[in-house]
Amino acid sequence: MSKAWELLVPKMKALADLKSALMLLHWDQLVMMPSGGGEARGRILATLRGIAHDRLGDPELGDLLAQLAEDASLDADERASVRVLRRDHERAARVPNDLVRAIAEQSTITYGRWTEARRASDFAQLEAELGKLVDLKKAEADALGWERERYEALLDEYEPGMTAAELENMFGDLVSGLQPIVDTATEGAGPRPAFLVGDYDPAKQDMLCRRLVTMIGFDFAAGRFDTAPHPFTAGVAPGDVRQTTRYRRDEPFPALYAAMHETGHALYEQGLPEAFNHLPIRRAPSGGVHESQSRLWENHVGRSRGFVDYLFPHLKELFSAELDAVTSEDLYRAVCHPRRSLCRVEADELTYNLHIVLRFELELAMFRDELATADLPDAWDAAMEKYVGVRPLDHSDGVLQDMHWCIGMFGYFPTYSLGDIYAAALWETVEQQLGSLDTELRVGDTSRLLEWLRENIHQQGYRYEAKELIERVTGKPPSPHPLLRYLRSKYSDLFGFGAGT
Ligand code: ZN
Secondary structure, rough: HHHHHHHHHHHHHHHHHHHHHHHHHHHHHHHHHHHHHHHHHHHHHHHHHHHHHHHOOOOOHHHEEEEEEEHOOOOHHHHHEEEEEEEEHHHHOOOHHHHHHHHHHHHHHHHHHHHHHHHHHHHHHHHHHHHHHHHHHHHHHHHOOOOOOHHHHHHHOOOOOHHHHHHHHEEEEEHHHHHHHHHHHHHHOOOOOOOHHHOOOOHHHHHHEEEHHHHOOOOOHHEEEEOOOOOOOOEEOEEEEEEEOOOEEEEOOOHHHHHHHHHHHHHHHHHHHHHOOHHHHHHHHOOHHHHHHHHHHHHOOOOOOHHHHHHHHHHEEEEEEEEOOOOHHHHHHHHHHOOOOOOOOOOOOOOOHHHHHHHHHHHHHHHHHOHHHHHHHHHHHHHHHOOOOOOOOOOOOOOOOHHHHHHHOOOOOOHHHHHHHHHHHHHHHHHHOOOOOOHHHOOOOOHHHHHHHHOOOOOOOOOOHHHHHHHHHHOOOOOOOOHHHHHHEEEEEEEHHOOOO
């Protein structure tokens, strides 16, 4: 083993430990912390983030990594670790500490202002503070450095190696492929089935969700399942993966599908190789690849004809009165029901990506200096009408619905659609290699699928960049066509011409 690598190991371990501590504090803040702890927690997180940023940007670490980049004695995983850590180091070293702190402080202020503006449905209350945050993020992008597009400096944090031009191409094809399917399916689907809303005891929902996530492979000895205001998953450390969902008494399906979604993320975290435990490659190559796992379990499994057949008797057992006259076929059509809606998080599988593309278009325009913060509400409403076909009545249902921009997450939205694009490409490959899974999903057996994902995705960690991983596994570079094929086939079977009632 090389001497330089030996020097690097304790540094990587310390960075991994700091990351775990931050993740645990973040989870605690959203799940367990009493509201009185908020102010102190903000300070504690800022201190720890500062320490992590300093350690990562440390010039000594940079020298060591530069030396290791030339070291021929390293094996492939060690080389990948050096490549990934070097990139993280360079990004950290380029952004001055006072800018990092200014962004953190402005994010807290802007987020606070957003919660008030959203309550009042008044973008004017947010505009000035959001404008300041956008300016700071532009300064961050400039400090990070960019060639073609300032936006790419920010995108690179969430989807390394992806370019704005590639996204514009893929999303352009996606939208033009989706529009005719959406037109036909929303017309054919008719009104929303009434049983989607009713009186569904949250305690029973919780029982069902726990049964379900256990069945598809979530390991409770190495994880937790709790409730939080917004469902999320935190891979705290090896052997400690925490997912959350939220329950609404009037609707059981959002919680159930959030649990399927988060279990997809959690299975990924639980499936990362033990051999990578303190290495920087013990993570997904990108937000899009992580999201591919959640969307695959949520939609390709959870909303498949076979799996709904498995789910149906479990639901019927717990909610016999509410689902009295409902058949498994009714349930399948209901959980796939498409509609043009204003809200991203409530959007169905078919229209969801239209919500993402419009956000991408707007944030790209902002970072090209083509769209001023003050003009966001009008631009939002126009884009919503163009892509989804509905117009918000007020700001809370429109431009104020997501918090991402108000905590400085510019460049994150595309990972949601990339997740769907990657998931569909992986699913097509699974079916080519394993055959149809419908029969086994019908009895709730997901073991062959999980084994395939473990081997092809989870166990790879961050050995390869996202595009390379997808191409290695599916044999083709990422494209929206598998997703369009999947949606076209599913929705024309379900709600195509002549199928509507
Ligand atoms: Zn997700």
